[in-house]
Amino acid sequence: MGVRVPLGTPKFINIKKDDFMQEKFMQEALKEAKKAYEKMEVPVGCVIVKDNKIIARAHNLKETKFDTTKHAEILAIQKASKKLKSWRLLNCEMYITLEPCSMCAGAIINSRIKKVYIGALDEKTGAAGSVLNLFEDYCFNHKVEIEKNVLKNECEEILKNFFKELRVIKSKK
Numbered sequence: 001m002g003v004r005v006p007l008g009t010p011k012f013i014n015i016k017k018d019d020f021m022q023e024k025f026m027q028e029a030l031k032e033a034k035k036a037y038e039k040m041e042v043p044v045g046c047v048i049v050k051d052n053k054i055i056a057r058a059h060n061l062k063e064t065k066f067d068t069t070k071h072a073e074i075l076a077i078q079k080a081s082k083k084l085k086s087w088r089l090l091n092c093e094m095y096i097t098l099e100p101c102s103m104c105a106g107a108i109i110n111s112r113i114k115k116v117y118i119g120a121l122d123e124k125t126g127a128a129g130s131v132l133n134l135f136e137d138y139c140f141n142h143k144v145e146i147e148k149n150v151l152k153n154e155c156e157e158i159l160k161n162f163f164k165e166l167r168v169i170k171s172k173k
């Protein structure tokens with residue numbers, strides 16, 4: 001009797017490796033979210049990856065800049081475009097700690113980003129399925145792949161802690 005090798009083992013190993021990379025990059029996006037938190041901004045962080053390297057990183061700066069367009073995704077797209085000297089972010093992947101809003105989803109589609117990894121979902125403004133789904137329900141010239149729930153708990157946790165702290169601060173005023 002020979003040793004029974006489970007079918008599909010190599011595939012399983014590949015999936016594990018991909019998971020590891022995804023989590024690694026989402027951890028980097030979380031670091032950005034923490035920077036936003038320290039500035040008392042809603043903690044959302046984002047990194048853009050090309051060829052397994054981070055080419056841009058950003059966090060939400062809406063309050064600091066008094067500008068509703070200063071979402072982490074928009075800022076990261078601007079930085080990546082500058083770096084690649086192109087508005088087309090071909091073969092780039094984005095990691096965001098929170099589901100993008102409709103503005104950012106539009107920018108992601110327009111920038112030709114290949115794939116987006118999302119941490120927590122946003123029931124109030126999420127445009128990747130929570131409120132609407134810009135990535136799947138409409139036929140644009142570019143299709144973005146979406147993967148949700150990457151380090152979901154960690155991404156939810158930082159937001160929960162932030163809003164909890166905010167409520168405490170407000171109640172003291």
Ligand SMILES: [Zn+2]
Binds near residue numbers: 103105
């Ligand atoms: Zn946004």
